[in-house]
Amino acid sequence: MSANGLVQIEGLTPPGNAHRKTSKVMLLFPPEWVPTAPYLALPSLTAVLRQAGHEVVQKDINIEMYDLFFSDTFLFWISGRLDLQRRLLEERERRAALTDQETDQLALLREKCTVEVFDLAERAAEAKRIVRSQDFYDADKLEWALNIFREVMQYISAAYYPASLVFYPMESNLGYRPGVSREVFACLEDEQVNVYRDVCRQLVLPVVNREQPHVVGVSIGTQMQLLAGLTFCKMIKQAFPHIHVTVGGNVVTRLQEEWPTHPQFFNEIFDTAILYEGEHALLWLLEALAGGRPISSVPNLMYRGTVGVETNKEIYTEKTTALPLPDFDGLPLDQYFVPERILPYLATRGCYWGRCTFCDHGQGYFDQYRGVPAHQVIEQVLALRDKYHCRHFLFSDESYPPALFKKVSQLLVERNAGIKWTTLIRFEETLQDQELWYLAAKSGCCTLYYGMESANERVLNLMDKHAKKSVMRTNLMQASQAGIWNHVMAFYGFPGETRDEAEDTRRFILEHQPYIHSVELFYFVAYRHTPIVRSPEKFGITIHKQPEYDLPLDYYYTLNEPGGLSCLEAMEMAEQFYQQDFHPWAVRVNAREHVFLYISKFGTNRLPQIYAKPEDRLRGTDSVSGLVTWPVALGEGDGNKEDGPTMTRVVSHASGG
Structure with a gap:
C-alpha cells in the first residue's frame, strides 16, 4: 500500500498464472461527440489489452452514426x-x-x-x-x-418527433432528462424518440453478432453520451445475454454513488462498471471473468454481488510513464469529417493547478496530478506521427503545464517534428516572454484555449484561480503576435460576483478583441463534485437537491445574501452578450478542429474568410454557426480528456485550469 493509502497492484496477472487465458473484447464509443477526431479512451484501453495478448475490436459508433x-x-x-x-x-x-x-x-x-x-x-x-x-x-x-x-x-x-437531433453535435434532445432515472429507463425503451435504438440495430448489433466477443465495454465520457451508451448496453444484453457488458468513463465515475441505489442498471443494462482510470482495471476484469483471479480483487470495479451491488475497495491509478502508446488500429481514421488526420494525445492526468473551486474535471481521477517527461512526450508523438501518417495533434490535457509547454515546444523545434498542435492552457506569469510564444508557434502550436473564467481579480481569487489581468493581457497579446489563435472561455455569476464585476469580464473581452480570436461566455453551473458544492456555506449559497433528479451532475442553487448575481441574472447577461456583443467572433465553422486546420493550412491567425459575413451578422439569424445561438453547458471531462470546447457552440467553462 502506498503512502497515500491506495492499493497499488504491480503485477498484470495473479501469481502463478503464467498462461493467462486471452479474451476477445469489443470496445464501443457511443454518440454524441464531435465527428472530427477519435476520442482517446478506446485507443488507451486497446493498447493495454493488446499488449497483454487480448483480441480487441474498437468501434467509434459516433463517427459511424x-x-x-x-x-x-x-x-x-x-x-x-x-x-x-x-x-x-x-x-x-x-x-x-x-x-x-x-x-x-x-x-x-x-x-x-x-x-x-x-x-x-x-x-x-x-x-x-x-x-x-x-x-x-x-x-x-x-x-x-x-x-x-x-x-x-x-x-x-x-422521424423521431418530438426529439431534436442537431448538428453540431452535443445539442440533441430526446425529450428525456438524463439526470432523472425513471426518464432514463423510459427512454431506453422508447421506439419513437430514441434514435439510438435504430443506430444500435444498424451499427452495433450486427457487428457484435459477427465478432462474438466475450466482453463488450462501453465508454461513456459525457452526459450527452449517457442515453446512447445505456441504450447500446441494454440492447446488447437483451440480444446476447451471454456477453459480459461493462461500462466506464467519466460520467460512470461521477455517478458511482447512484448506481447501487438503482439495481435495475446492473440487473438489466450492464454487468459491471469501472470507476476512475480503466486501462488495467479492465485488463484485470478480463482475468477475473476467465477465472484467473477473484472478481473481488479487481480494483476500481462495481458489480452485482450476492447481496446486491458491491464496490471493491481497492483503487488503482495508472503509472503514466509505463503506459503503452495509444493504439488507434481498427478505427476509421479517414472517415472523420476533416481533410487531414487529427489524433488526440495526453501527456498528463489531472490538472497541475487543481485548485479551482468551480471545477470538477478531476473527478475522473482518484489520485493526484501525474504526467510523462517532455522527452517521452516527443518520442510518443513522433511515433504516432510516423505510424498513422498524422501531423495534427490535439494535446488533450486538462491544462498544459507551463514547464512542459516550454520544453515540448523547444524539443519539437529541435527534432524538426513538422507537426501542428493545439491544447488548453492557463494564463501564467512564467509565460510572458515573447520569444517563448514565437518558439511555440514555430513548434507547430496553432490554437490555444484559455480558461479565463473572469477578468475581475477579486472574483478570480474567490475561485482560487489567482490569475492577474496584466498577465492575461500579456499572454494574449504575445501569443497573438506569434500567430497563435486565442480562444477565451469565461462565465458570469460565480457566487459573490456582482454585476459590476461581471461587466469587468465583458469589458476585458471587448477591449482585447484584436487578440481574442474566438470566445465563449456562459453562466456559472454548480457541478456536484466541486469544492463549492461540497462547502456551499463557505461561498454563500444554498444547494437545492430535487428528489426526482436522482442521477445529478449539477445542482440548482440560490444566494444566501443579496448583492451578487443570481443564476437567472447570470443567464440573462450571457444571453445579452450573445445578442449584442458576440458578432465580432461569429464564425462560419464551429468545430475547434476545423479552425485548427484552417490556421495550419494558411499559417496565420488572421482568417477573415471563416468569420460571419456582415450581412449575416446584421440579420442575426442562425444561418451562421453559433451566431446568436449561445452555448450549451456540458459537464464534460474525463481521464482521457477530449472535451475541449467547440467553437461558439459548446462550452466547458471548467477547462483550461
Whole structure:
C-alpha cells in the first residue's frame, strides 16, 4: 500500500498464472461527440489489452452514426419511416382521434414528406466529400456543407418527433432528462424518440453478432453520451445475454454513488462498471471473468454481488510513464469529417493547478496530478506521427503545464517534428516572454484555449484561480503576435460576483478583441463534485437537491445574501452578450478542429474568410454557426480528456485550469 493509502497492484496477472487465458473484447464509443477526431479512451484501453495478448475490436459508433445519417441508404429508410408515421396519423385524423401533439407531428410529417429525398441524399454525399477533401479549405463550401448536415438532421428529427437531433453535435434532445432515472429507463425503451435504438440495430448489433466477443465495454465520457451508451448496453444484453457488458468513463465515475441505489442498471443494462482510470482495471476484469483471479480483487470495479451491488475497495491509478502508446488500429481514421488526420494525445492526468473551486474535471481521477517527461512526450508523438501518417495533434490535457509547454515546444523545434498542435492552457506569469510564444508557434502550436473564467481579480481569487489581468493581457497579446489563435472561455455569476464585476469580464473581452480570436461566455453551473458544492456555506449559497433528479451532475442553487448575481441574472447577461456583443467572433465553422486546420493550412491567425459575413451578422439569424445561438453547458471531462470546447457552440467553462 502506498503512502497515500491506495492499493497499488504491480503485477498484470495473479501469481502463478503464467498462461493467462486471452479474451476477445469489443470496445464501443457511443454518440454524441464531435465527428472530427477519435476520442482517446478506446485507443488507451486497446493498447493495454493488446499488449497483454487480448483480441480487441474498437468501434467509434459516433463517427459511424454520422456517416450513416448522411448516406442515401439511411435517408431512404427515414423516408419510409416518415411515410409510415404519416399514414398512421392520418388514419387517426379520419377518426378525429388526434391529440394536440399528434396534430403538430402530422403537420411536420406532411412537410417533410414533400422533401425530395434523392436530392437531399446527393447533397449530403457532396457535403461529406467537401469536409474530407481540400475543398474543406474553401470557407464558402465548408459552410454550405455544414448547413446541409443541419438540414439533414432536421429531416431525420421529424422521424423521431418530438426529439431534436442537431448538428453540431452535443445539442440533441430526446425529450428525456438524463439526470432523472425513471426518464432514463423510459427512454431506453422508447421506439419513437430514441434514435439510438435504430443506430444500435444498424451499427452495433450486427457487428457484435459477427465478432462474438466475450466482453463488450462501453465508454461513456459525457452526459450527452449517457442515453446512447445505456441504450447500446441494454440492447446488447437483451440480444446476447451471454456477453459480459461493462461500462466506464467519466460520467460512470461521477455517478458511482447512484448506481447501487438503482439495481435495475446492473440487473438489466450492464454487468459491471469501472470507476476512475480503466486501462488495467479492465485488463484485470478480463482475468477475473476467465477465472484467473477473484472478481473481488479487481480494483476500481462495481458489480452485482450476492447481496446486491458491491464496490471493491481497492483503487488503482495508472503509472503514466509505463503506459503503452495509444493504439488507434481498427478505427476509421479517414472517415472523420476533416481533410487531414487529427489524433488526440495526453501527456498528463489531472490538472497541475487543481485548485479551482468551480471545477470538477478531476473527478475522473482518484489520485493526484501525474504526467510523462517532455522527452517521452516527443518520442510518443513522433511515433504516432510516423505510424498513422498524422501531423495534427490535439494535446488533450486538462491544462498544459507551463514547464512542459516550454520544453515540448523547444524539443519539437529541435527534432524538426513538422507537426501542428493545439491544447488548453492557463494564463501564467512564467509565460510572458515573447520569444517563448514565437518558439511555440514555430513548434507547430496553432490554437490555444484559455480558461479565463473572469477578468475581475477579486472574483478570480474567490475561485482560487489567482490569475492577474496584466498577465492575461500579456499572454494574449504575445501569443497573438506569434500567430497563435486565442480562444477565451469565461462565465458570469460565480457566487459573490456582482454585476459590476461581471461587466469587468465583458469589458476585458471587448477591449482585447484584436487578440481574442474566438470566445465563449456562459453562466456559472454548480457541478456536484466541486469544492463549492461540497462547502456551499463557505461561498454563500444554498444547494437545492430535487428528489426526482436522482442521477445529478449539477445542482440548482440560490444566494444566501443579496448583492451578487443570481443564476437567472447570470443567464440573462450571457444571453445579452450573445445578442449584442458576440458578432465580432461569429464564425462560419464551429468545430475547434476545423479552425485548427484552417490556421495550419494558411499559417496565420488572421482568417477573415471563416468569420460571419456582415450581412449575416446584421440579420442575426442562425444561418451562421453559433451566431446568436449561445452555448450549451456540458459537464464534460474525463481521464482521457477530449472535451475541449467547440467553437461558439459548446462550452466547458471548467477547462483550461
